[in-house]
Amino acid sequence: MTRGRIRAKLRRSNLYTFSCLRPTAAETEAPHSFQGPGYSRIVYCNQPRVHRKKPLNYPSNYTSTTKYNIITFLPKAIFEQFRRVANVYFLLAAILSLTPVAPFSAVSMIAPLAFVVGLSMAKEALEDWRRFIQDMKVNSRKASVHKGDGVFGFKPWQKIRVGDVVKVEKDQFFPADLLLLSSSYEDGICYVETMNLDGETNLKVKRCLESTLPLDDDTTFKDFAGTIKCEDPNSNLYTFVGNFEYDRQIYPLDPNQILLRDSKLRNTAHVYGVVIFTGHDTKVMQNATKSPSKRSKIERKMDQIIYILFTLLVGISLISSIGFAVKTKFQMPDWWYLQPKNTTSFYDPERPALSGVFHLVTALILYGYLIPISLYVSIEVVKVLQATFINQDIHMYDEETGNPAQARTSNLNEELGQVDTILSDKTGTLTCNQMDFLKCSIAGTAYGVGSSEVELAAAKQMAIDINEPDSEVSNVPVRKTSARDSWENNGSGYGVSEIELETVITSKDGKDQKPIIKGFNFVDSRLMDGNWSKEPKADVILLFFRILATCHTAIPEPNEETGSFNYEAESPDEGAFLVAAREFGFEFCRRTQSSVFIRERYPSSRQPVEREFKILNLLDFTSKRKRMSVIVRDEDGQILLLCKGADSIIFDRLSKNGRMYEEATTRHLNEYGETGLRTLALAYRKLEESEYSAWNNEFVKAKTSIGADREAMLERVSDMMERDLILVGATAVEDKLQKGVPQCIDKLAQAGLKIWVLTGDKMETAINIGFACSLLRQGMKQICITTMNSDTLTQDSKETFWLLMTDQTVKENILMQITNATQMIKLEKDPHAAFALIIDGKTLTYALEDDMKHQFLGLAVGCASVICCRVSPKQKALVTRLVKEGTGKTTLAIGDGANDVGMIQEADIGVGISGVEGMQAVMASDFSIAQFRFLERLLVVHGHWCYKRIAQMICYFFYKNIAFGLTLFYFEAFTSFSGQSVYDDWYMLLFNVILTSLPVISLGVFEQDVSSEVCLQFPALYQQGPKNLFFDWYRIFGWMGNGLYSSLIIFFLNIIIFYDQAFRSGGQTADMSAVGTTMFTCIIWAVNCQIALTMSHFTWIQHLFVWGSIATWYLFLLLYGMTSPTISGNAYQILVEALAPAPIYWSATLLVTIACNLPYLAHISFQRCFNPMDHHIIQEIKYYKKDVEDRHMWTRERSKARQETKIGFTARVDAKIRQLKGRLQKKQTAVMSPS
């Protein structure tokens, strides 16, 4: 959120002016006067030694992002581990196990805890080590530092001190926050790329002070000295206050002279700077915020289950301690064999209450097996492995950019399977943010015959919409499915392949002749190859091209390969214009401070002519002004104002004789707008020398003025100039849809997901994209909620209008619109009616206020698609929060830019597109993918799998620990609640750690109910996640009940079988260790068979783990029995000597295992047969190979496996069919019924 605000500020700040005038104001401006705290920093330039001593001993430039260091690692990491309540419990148990209270030996308590905690800590250490390595890489980067006597030498970054003079070369990062002293340019400017700070790829200009300009050589720094007094380190990227004392003069500093760490020097050979802030004092480090840690719903629910288990634990502990106290008081005095008179306080019949209290502690430790100690660590392992699989998925690997999908946190894997609402950014997410110059209108003539993708998509869909029902009137369902089918199998290429919705088709036919040029998709031979000169209004066209080539703020970068230029432009639109100009023969090739050079190629001459245009002034583009202008003097000395801007703004400012083409251009602009293109109008004005100089004086005055009204003054002065323009034409640039977006949206809609689009674009563009993505369609009722349209009013009436429109009235108005719309939705009878809500940012500010947001949400939830336009980054986050908190469902936000960061952090899951617009969104996100279309696989395949895996895994964990833990309790009741356990300590130790952990991990990592293709073919399967079918309380308690049942069966069958009689033909009776070992064998078999029943997907890994676990148990028993009796005690040779030769041991194992799993087996087989869930049926269809044999059935089932949805392409076809059917019916009834 903060980033968004920062970015907004950055746009508005006046950082990109190429005016050749230096602001002379700097000299006259008074130095900042500092009072109060926060401005205490003093930096002695070129005297880093001074900064080694107090009080100027600022931190070194060493940065560290690690959580721990060698000394703090142990205490801190251990503290982190024991913040988990379960771990604290186990720690207490381990400590108490050292006292006689403990029912187990100390090692059996401490070892698993040490294992589990050790594993987690090892993971922490590994992660921290990686961070450390990365830090080291950064810290040991070399920078050129002044070493004295005008000699510069290389030093690692971490050695750089405050006050050092640093020389930074082109394309290097700044090692610290620097004060710019001079650059390789004469006028001391340099270009900076701040992508790492705010995610913007365009360059920014920094300028040094006039007085330090001469310091442009290594040797000049020999005697350089100065003092900087400035603010203390803070996190504000766009402010800086300070004074620079140099040559006994004091100059004020502002952010324009500050180079921030982690930004990059571009297009400038080198710069010199003085280090002001180092290491953690730098702005970027101060800005480093921790992204909020998110936890998945399942995990939160798991905590609740753990609390339930804790309650259970305390409950049975209380029962057992009360039982113990009672037994001790009333019966123990008779048990002479315990020597009750000669006892400690743990078993004192005289003081049963005290003994009871001691016993409570014992019992709490004893029944600790109810709480699965290894649960957290197993889940962590599983999630990391799942995340690895997500990272490795080649279907989510983008060949073009080389970016794989990345699970940046593994916490939220299962949350991916429960998403209900997707909030998507538009630019860069749905669209490529790659602008293609597609059409233009010059002098009232439209050029460009290419068609936009929106057009193509719409035309194609129209073709299907109409093609299809034409012939399907007779047998609706069959045709419907077949048409859809072929659409889904796109690429299969039979029959109706022209209705494929492939959106990346650019001009393929053109491709044969020339390579595709990024940013240029213009097809019209009238303008290309110099043919424009034959057009009737060639002079206007020439002007048009010149405006394209000069009116911008871009910087050319020679491209060695092609010999032409690439452009570093502020916006992709601008880049597209320059590319277009280049293609038309007006190549922008060089920019100096005062000039722009354009290589013009005319059809008449072979050699291009390089022309210089002196840039006199540059009037910036701001979102408020919606236009930018340059004032240039061409080689003939003619002064021209060239302007480009939003059509409405330009048309307002046309002179009387400049409206020649207005009508035709407006018509063209409307056409372009309809087809989803972004439009700008171009205009110019000729200026007289005197007129200009008069104006320029005023402009300079405004520019050098200080104070709050400077901006307003500048705007007013600019406004004076940008009048009486002459319209030249208009451009139309296409914002390309990303590959596969409509299909992906269709699938996601079929999976039952709701998609909201939040965009900063204007309403018309957003609606166009909505249509292209099938989020909107004809026949959908669009509900537009806006504040009263004030654009239509004239300037004068606007003011009175705003006087009348108080906040209150606006709000009431919006509220009324919302209630009306809600009412309308409620009253709608047609079950197929779909509504789309379109709301703009301004309205949203009101709608998001506390008293209205619930109405707004109510309305939005009732609509099939929601599009919010012109929203600020903060509003994006607010909307996300509203949806998240208002509906209580899981939200996913997807975006690519710094302006989406707030939304991404706010949503339950943030997905960043690792695209072109910097890394901010990706850095803040939980998952990053390269293209929007990968979202389908991420959610529908990986989300679905991970959700089921984790849910099943947790349920099973609780099952097995209840099944095991409760047998301890039952047995204890038979030992007069004395706290004796029937199992050997080692068995219990191994139970969670080795004998049952690997199968459950393999369940969590490899389980697949259906394969990935089937997941994609049956999107409705995804709904099992949002409906939470696998982790609802019913299922959790079912599993717990199953655990209870198993524990009862295991215990009671065993004790009856081994009660008192001999268990072998040798006449021996079973002692405690024999009974315990048999019982434990039964448990191992039962829980491992249970997990085998739970799994539906067995690779060799699962087989190995499940059956291997059972084998490990026997192996362990064998080995344990072979150790010295002082270690193994009564378990010495138990398997070999006592149990294995006894048939009853094996038959008891078989009986108990089957009896434990019988109810579950019966349950699942009856459920599958008589009340199957979706995935059961799909599995069977696959199993019986119905998809191959019975195509009819296959397609029918596939169409059933869709959620009712009102958006997406499929819904569009359905709607069309309904409409035609309705018409048919009407006709029939008209025929039948008498009038």
Added chain:
Amino acid sequence: MGGEVKAPKIGERAAYSRFTQQELPACKPILTPGWVITTFIFVGIIFIPIGLASLFASERVVEIVYRYDEGCIPTNYSDQKLAYIQNSTTNKTCTRSLIVPKQMKRPVYVYYQLDNFYQNHRRYVKSRSDKQLRSNASEGDTSSCDPEGVAPDKHPIVPCGLIAWSLFNDTYGFLVNNEALEVSKRNIAWKSDQEHKFGSDVYPKNFQSGGLIGGAKLNDTIPLSEQADLIVWMRTAAFPTFRKLYGKIEMDLEANENVTVVIQNNYNTYSFGGKKKLVLSTTSWIGGKNDFLGVAYLTVGGLCLFLAISFILVYVVKPRQSRKKFGLLEKHKDYVVRAQAFHKKEEAYGEKAAFRNPDEFYFKMIKTRTIDGVHKLESQANKYTPEELMLIKTQDIGYVLQKVQVKKRLSGWIDGYGGVWVIYGREMALGFTREEEDGER
């Protein structure tokens, strides 16, 4: 955020492997009706014979259980059993005779059974020292044996601990036809116990020498490894009711034979009301008499068969195939929609049918209207709603488009920058001016 924001790792395209793509070959067992029924029947068929065999084996075991704790108290002590048992001077011998109900093949095992004796009490179980039992060298290792660790003179007790201290000390002698039966103590203890856990160089020391005498005394001259009774006793039982092997009679006992038992009734179970029983039993492959195992097997096996049968029945009565017509994934809500539509139609048709006069119908009833008493054919023109008109228009465009595409597909190639197919007028907002599908192939 790091010191430097991490640049996107231009990841290597993950090498394709079936493992990383989660496409390992896997068997995906599905509980189809066939499998379910087979499994249940199979389990049933396995379990029932096992159950029968167990029952049969259990039937063959002959067991004589004789409780003597009450009966062996002389009548004059019947009110003060405790005094009787604790008095070392009273005569504890007690002679009883037992009838052998069936022939008992040798070996006949002799057990004593104690009730309500918590040998599994934690205090009791822990009170032993395995190290001490094992070797002479660890004689002083009595820390775990409290309160029977050391004698009052601080010398360690061997064997120490409550378990050893409370060693059972009733003895049994058997006479058949006035001939003494030898009760062998060989192999009544586990071999591993004798060889590895109870040292052959460990001799009882200071045992039962303290103020409190628990149970039996041990012969100081015999090493622990030879003290079979102690070894058996030291294997603590799992439940408060337990039997322990006393010895073996290596002789067949014939049916209806009269066995005279001479019991030395020394052990005090009277203070906690525990019963003492003498058990003579033969064994089979499942051990002693144990009907439960067989019954349990039969029950589970029967249950499986029952499940199999009920599954078959339900499957026949309500097969899933009935849903096939509408699709297996059909949901209840789909059904509701269909049912509603059906009923609505039913109603509508019913109504129409009710009002219809079968005799009075001819086409002009619906095609004409009377104007000034004259029947005139109604004009069919301009009867469309604006929406319908729109549709018809767009349909026409669609038709044109379709034709264009068909034609294009036929023509196969297209010239230059996608031949400009000017096929529409201004009504159509969306131009279709370029060829792309064909260019793709």
